[in-house]
Amino acid sequence: MARIYNFSAGPAVLPEEVLKEAAEEMMDYRGCGMSVMEMSHRSKMYDDIIKAAEQDLRDLLNVPDNYKVLFLQGGAYQFFAEVPMNLMKNKKAAYIVTGQWAKKAYKEAQIYGDAVAVASSEDKTFSYIPDCSDLDIPEDADYVYICENNTIYGTAYHKLPNTKGKILVSDVSSKFLSEPADISKYGVYYGGVQKNIGPAGCVIAIIREDLITDDVLPGTPTMLKWKTQADADSLFNTPPCYNIYMCGKVFKWLKNMGGLEVMKQRNEEKAAILYDFLDNSKLFKGTVVKEDRSLMNVPFITGDKDLDAKFVAEAKAAGLENLKGHRTVGGMRASIYNAMPKAGVEKLVEFMTQFEKENLK
Numbered sequence: 001m002a003r004i005y006n007f008s009a010g011p012a013v014l015p016e017e018v019l020k021e022a023a024e025e026m027m028d029y030r031g032c033g034m035s036v037m038e039m040s041h042r043s044k045m046y047d048d049i050i051k052a053a054e055q056d057l058r059d060l061l062n063v064p065d066n067y068k069v070l071f072l073q074g075g076a077y078q079f080f081a082e083v084p085m086n087l088m089k090n091k092k093a094a095y096i097v098t099g100q101w102a103k104k105a106y107k108e109a110q111i112y113g114d115a116v117a118v119a120s121s122e123d124k125t126f127s128y129i130p131d132c133s134d135l136d137i138p139e140d141a142d143y144v145y146i147c148e149n150n151t152i153y154g155t156a157y158h159k160l161p162n163t164k165g166k167i168l169v170s171d172v173s174s175k176f177l178s179e180p181a182d183i184s185k186y187g188v189y190y191g192g193v194q195k196n197i198g199p200a201g202c203v204i205a206i207i208r209e210d211l212i213t214d215d216v217l218p219g220t221p222t223m224l225k226w227k228t229q230a231d232a233d234s235l236f237n238t239p240p241c242y243n244i245y246m247c248g249k250v251f252k253w254l255k256n257m258g259g260l261e262v263m264k265q266r267n268e269e270k271a272a273i274l275y276d277f278l279d280n281s282k283l284f285k286g287t288v289v290k291e292d293r294s295l296m297n298v299p300f301i302t303g304d305k306d307l308d309a310k311f312v313a314e315a316k317a318a319g320l321e322n323l324k325g326h327r328t329v330g331g332m333r334a335s336i337y338n339a340m341p342k343a344g345v346e347k348l349v350e351f352m353t354q355f356e357k358e359n360l361k
């Protein structure tokens with residue numbers, strides 16, 4: 001068996017220990033004679049799985065008691081609509097547009113009400129996070145929306161915006177569980193799991209209880225009303241059972257690793273290896289303002305399209321895959337999520353060093 005180093009932005013690398021464990025349990029989950037895929041979501045066995053997953057997630061993020069944890073479907077994209085459906089009581093919301101995903105969420109919200117872009121970094125291809133200390137947030141805004149780690153552009157908020165007392169809603173898809181978070185600062189903390197947690201097909205939303213009500217926009221589908229999901233503990237209909245089981249395994253793995261403080265340190269170490277190299281390279285350079293760099297997604301370029309393509313092809317041949325950058329940025333992007341081992345980043349930098357030697361004119 002040969003595993004590559006997978007730098008994909010998502011679906012992305014998962015911990016090998018977790019994949020092995022899942023393989024071992026595939027045919028016969030703990031003596032019950034079937035796979036978790038074949039199990040009723042109403043069974044005691046499955047209830048234990050989803051309850052343990054929720055508890056482990058709560059432990060990892062120190063989720064306060066007045067927050068609900070929901071396991072949902074539809075991807076982060078569907079959640080872009082769920083946010084206004086459930087929160088836009090005044091039909092007004094403030095969006096900070098720091099990349100494609102924030103922009104898509106902003107566009108989606110316009111279907112439901114008056115979504116206002118209060119800041120944007122589109123003027124410089126989203127290569128920075130705007131100053132959010134004193135934004136012009138409408139008095140009657142129902143919430144302020146951010147995308148906390150911009151998967152495509154490789155920027156991240158290192159300080160939360162001043163929402164002037166409004167509810168903060170944050171898409172953390174590509175940084176979920178990469179470091180500790182103070183959940184009490186958020187109204188809604190959510191993300192698709194396929195970047196940093198588990199297989200595609202599940203969204204985890206951590207929502208302050210008082211924001212989960214029957215007072216939703218008219219026409220909101222039953223399934224998309226958070227109260228429906230919260231009242232049924234994410235078991236209103238058949239949830240993505242196997243996916244939640246896999247996420248649960250990753251939560252246990254994170255706990256065994258020492259929790260999110262330890263993950264943060266590891267992620268900082270890994271990112272530093274790559275950023276230090278980029279800062280000193282004569283061939284490669286990072287595309288993002290230093291202060292706003294992401295620990296998870298690292299875009300870089302040579303400045304020469306053909307050379308970028310050559311790099312991606314040769315890296316693949318060397319077992320370093322999915323390094324091609326997003327089409328709107330070009331160049332390369334290394335996603336170095338929790339499950340990417342330090343050895344993978346070291347190997348990448350070693351490869352880049354060699355490539356630079358051979359290709360620097």
Ligand SMILES: *Cc1c(COP(=O)(O)O)cnc(C)c1O
Nearest residue numbers: 075076077101151171173174192
């Ligand atoms: C990938 C991604 C999304 C979209 O996720 P889907 O589950 O495919 O809808 C949204 N936001 C961010 C930050 C992402 O990285």
